[in-house]
Each structure stands twice: as structure tokens, then as C-alpha cells.
Amino acid sequence: MTTLTQANAPLAGVRIADFTIHAAGPFCTHLLSQLGAECIKIESRTRPDAFRKPHAVYGRMSAATFDQVSANKLSVRLNLKHPEAVALAKRLVSLSDIAAESFRPGVMARLGLGFDALRECKPDLVMLSLSSCGQSGPDSHFSGYAPLFGAWGGLGWMSGYTDGPPMEMRHVMDHSAGLHAATATVAALHQRRRTGQAQHVDLAAREVASAMIGDALLQASAGETPVRPGNTHPSMAPHGVYATAQPDRWLTLAIRNDTEWRTFARVVGGTAPEDSRFATAGGRICHRDELDAMVGEWLASRDADAIVGELQQRGVCAHVSWNMEDVAGDEHMRSRNALVDVSAPGIPPRLAVGTPASFSHTDAVGIRRLTPELGQDEDYVFGELLGLSTAQRSDLEAREVIL
Structure with missing residues (x-):
């Protein structure tokens, strides 16, 4: 059995069917997994998570970023373009507490995996949908990446020096959206335990950026013109x-x-x-x-x-x-498991960010296992959880349902 749930971890016993991709959504489910939830990541060989791949634009020639959002997770393959794979995904959701996705609005519904369809499988389901602009509204059809979230939400405009251009946000926006999503999901879980009701959490990354500049929006609503503050503070100087004397x-x-x-x-x-x-x-x-x-x-x-x-x-x-060398070599961070070593088959050990929180009366939280290979946990998920025999799984692979 491959389950990673720890008996006394804060989210022990919680299972997530994780359809998220890229950074913001996977970071949300990664945070929940660090708190003890069992997170089953659903991908396919033809559509793996983008962070499994090298990214030359970011100067990343190996998939190091995947460690930061997918350690702890279990991995299975499902070709969601196939009706039988969708049916298996629904069975998995029926055994889960949370379904999480970060596609453009409408994609999950077109796959047959929208909130209404999944609620039929799991009447008290908590579903998280994380997107650029949310599931409703005139801009809901827009997609976007981290710099667009900050730009559209106004945070980019308020970042930078007063006499310079806006400084657009990158990964900080993905991770901020993921953190907000994790908080909202835990709140929805709490409500479900009190009421037994299903809940659809709709989080817009663009709105997260706007939530970070509430003071500037208040100024604007009062007729003032907010300016980029640079590194200044309204009540402190210097x-x-x-x-300093050393370069950089x-x-x-x-x-x-x-x-x-x-x-x-x-x-x-x-x-x-x-x-x-x-x-x-x-x-x-x-x-x-x-x-x-x-x-x-x-x-x-x-x-x-x-x-x-x-x-x-x-x-x-x-x-x-x-700089990053300072942080990576810091004994204080390592002593608190805020930095941990992770690895994957064929990839040398390297640092990943652990959880910045510790709990005095629960089991240890944080990264508990290595980054998964694609499909490495199918014996447990398809075999033990869904009860598929070896012959059934072989047939599904042959017909590219499991792909």
C-alpha cells in the first residue's frame, strides 16, 4: 500500500483527486499534501504536467520546479479524452474529499467532470477551481500565466520605483494564488464537516493580486492617484x-x-x-x-x-x-526542515522548499516522499482503491484509456 496519510497529521484522512497543472493549482494541492492529505495527481503520457519538462525560457534544463509542487503526491495516468477514463476519474473522485482543477473555465464540464457531474458521484464533495479570472463574469474565458495575474489585478502597476515602469510578478503570483486556494479549500472542508454540504471553491488568481493592493484601491476610490512606492514605507525612513562594499x-x-x-x-x-x-x-x-x-x-x-x-x-x-546560495546553505532553515533534499529516478538529489509551519501536537508535516514518476502509483490507486485487476488494467492500457 502506497498511501502517505499520517494518522495524526492535520489533514490526515483527506484524499485529493488532483487535476491541476503547471504551478498555481499544483502548489495549492502541494500545501495540502504537506499537511497530511493524500494527493493523487492525474496526468497522461500525452499531456503530462508542464513542469515535468525542462523549460529553456526560464533557464531550467531539468524539471527541478516539479519538485516544488509535486513531492508527496501519488501519480496515475488517465486519458481524459476517453469516456472510460472519465468514468474512472469519477470513481476516484467518489473516494476522495477534494477534487482540484486549474483549467480554463468550461474544460472540466466539457470532459464530463464539472462540479454538478462530480457532485453526483460524491454528494459532499469539495471542489476547487483555480483559474485566471474565475468561473463567472465577462472575463472568465481568458487564460493567463503568473505575470498576467499581477498585471491584470493591479499588483504589477503598484510594484516598482515611482519613476520607473511597473514590475510584473512571476512565480510569486502562482504561489500566492495557490496559498489562497489552499486556505479556501480548508475552510470549505471545515464547513462540510459541520453541514455535510458540497462546496465549489472558485478562485481567480487575478483577484488575488487585487486583494494585495487594497490600500491603493481605497486611495483610487477616494479620488487620489496611488503611486508605485518602490522600497519606501509610509511611516519608516530610512x-x-x-x-555595500561587496559587489551585489x-x-x-x-x-x-x-x-x-x-x-x-x-x-x-x-x-x-x-x-x-x-x-x-x-x-x-x-x-x-x-x-x-x-x-x-x-x-x-x-x-x-x-x-x-x-x-x-x-x-x-x-x-x-x-541570494539563493545563502538560503540553500543556511543551517537554520535545514534544522527546521524548511529546506529538504528530494530526488527522483535518474535525477540527482536537490533542495526543495519544505513547509514553513510546524505543529506542536501532530505528526511531522512537510515533504515525506520523492517526486513521483508518471504513473508510478497505479498499483495502489487502480488496484487497491478502484479494485481493477491486472487483466483489466492491461486491457485499459492497450486501448489507451490508461495512457
């Missing part, structure tokens, strides 16, 4: 990212009050400046440009890691903006 070694700084400002100035600038413009938070914000220029000059000759140590000891919020 607040930003500054170059940047220091991130947030000064919260006048005491921290005086401490910072003594450590970095030698003595607190006598200029009254910077004595109070209001003055520093009013003269932010001059302040940033002065702080930039102070830090340009300093060793980033050394100065961070001094500032942290004195209670000033500062840290080097770590």
Missing part, C-alpha cells in the same frame, strides 16, 4: 535596500523610530547627524531622498555581513538580502 551584496534596512535612527547613525555614520531634518520620523520621511543618498554613502564602504551583525546586536532591523 527603509530600503542599499548597496545588498543590505535591507527598516528604521522604525527615532531611537533606532540614532543607533543606526552612530554605528554606520560615526556620529548622529546634527541636521534637524532627520531628527524625527516625520522629518526623515519628508526628506527621504536626501536621507537615502546619505545612508547610501555610509553603506557603500561597509562590509554587508559585518555591519548587519553590529546592527542586529543593537536592535536595528537590518539584514543582507540573501
Whole structure:
């Protein structure tokens, strides 16, 4: 038996029929799997998940990203263009708690796997549909990828420097949408346990982007014109990212009050400046440009890691903006299983992101098994769960129902 459910994990006993593809939807089900849910990923040889493939545009010549959204999952093959495969998918859904999909609206219904059809198989089903613009509304037919979510939702416009262009979001939008979807799905599960009712969760990634800029939308509704804030903060200064003596070694700084400002100035600038413009938070914000220029000059000759140590000891919020080598080599992250090693047949071990949450009274959560090969769990899913014999499965493979 291949089931991965842990008896005391937060989502122990929950099973997901996972039809999601690419990043946002798979990240949602990946989060749920890390919390203990058994997640069965449904693909086919002719239509595997895009993240199984190298992606030269992203500079990824091996399928490393697949580890970040599919470790823990079980894998089966179903050719959903075939009616018998659709029937098997419905049987699998009938044994599941959640069905998750991230196709363009209407695709699942055309396959015979829409919410109404699946609810007939599983009357208390929780179904998640994650798409660009949602299942309803005049724009629901639009598809999109991560940069479009942020651009369309307004987050891209609000990201970047005031005097520069919008900075469009990439994977952060996929993962933000996936996180929102996971939260909504858990809420729907909770409601089902209270009421026994089915629930269709309709999440639009574009709306997730808009939810992140509520303050700017409020300004716009009041007749103001929001501007891109760059690295500034409305009540803190200095607040930003500054170059240091080492090439591409940047220091991130947030000064919260006048005491921290005086401490910072003594450590970095030698003595607190006598200029009254910077004595109070209001003055520093009013003269932010001059302040940033002065702080930039102070830090340009300093060793980033050394100065961070001094500032942290004195209670000033500062840290080097770590590159990926810094993060990958961090013992703190590894000690908390926030970084774990994963592998797959024919692929060397490599790092994947674990769960950033830990639970004091449950079994360990996080990545519990390697990334699955396509179809590697069919003995368990088709054999044990669905009760298909070896002869039946061979016949289905021969007729490309299982493909």
C-alpha cells in the first residue's frame, strides 16, 4: 500500500483527486499534501504536467520546479479524452474529499467532470477551481500565466520605483494564488464537516493580486492617484535596500523610530547627524531622498555581513538580502526542515522548499516522499482503491484509456 496519510497529521484522512497543472493549482494541492492529505495527481503520457519538462525560457534544463509542487503526491495516468477514463476519474473522485482543477473555465464540464457531474458521484464533495479570472463574469474565458495575474489585478502597476515602469510578478503570483486556494479549500472542508454540504471553491488568481493592493484601491476610490512606492514605507525612513562594499551584496534596512535612527547613525555614520531634518520620523520621511543618498554613502564602504551583525546586536532591523546560495546553505532553515533534499529516478538529489509551519501536537508535516514518476502509483490507486485487476488494467492500457 502506497498511501502517505499520517494518522495524526492535520489533514490526515483527506484524499485529493488532483487535476491541476503547471504551478498555481499544483502548489495549492502541494500545501495540502504537506499537511497530511493524500494527493493523487492525474496526468497522461500525452499531456503530462508542464513542469515535468525542462523549460529553456526560464533557464531550467531539468524539471527541478516539479519538485516544488509535486513531492508527496501519488501519480496515475488517465486519458481524459476517453469516456472510460472519465468514468474512472469519477470513481476516484467518489473516494476522495477534494477534487482540484486549474483549467480554463468550461474544460472540466466539457470532459464530463464539472462540479454538478462530480457532485453526483460524491454528494459532499469539495471542489476547487483555480483559474485566471474565475468561473463567472465577462472575463472568465481568458487564460493567463503568473505575470498576467499581477498585471491584470493591479499588483504589477503598484510594484516598482515611482519613476520607473511597473514590475510584473512571476512565480510569486502562482504561489500566492495557490496559498489562497489552499486556505479556501480548508475552510470549505471545515464547513462540510459541520453541514455535510458540497462546496465549489472558485478562485481567480487575478483577484488575488487585487486583494494585495487594497490600500491603493481605497486611495483610487477616494479620488487620489496611488503611486508605485518602490522600497519606501509610509511611516519608516530610512527603509530600503542599499548597496555595500561587496559587489551585489545588498543590505535591507527598516528604521522604525527615532531611537533606532540614532543607533543606526552612530554605528554606520560615526556620529548622529546634527541636521534637524532627520531628527524625527516625520522629518526623515519628508526628506527621504536626501536621507537615502546619505545612508547610501555610509553603506557603500561597509562590509554587508559585518555591519548587519553590529546592527542586529543593537536592535536595528537590518539584514543582507540573501541570494539563493545563502538560503540553500543556511543551517537554520535545514534544522527546521524548511529546506529538504528530494530526488527522483535518474535525477540527482536537490533542495526543495519544505513547509514553513510546524505543529506542536501532530505528526511531522512537510515533504515525506520523492517526486513521483508518471504513473508510478497505479498499483495502489487502480488496484487497491478502484479494485481493477491486472487483466483489466492491461486491457485499459492497450486501448489507451490508461495512457
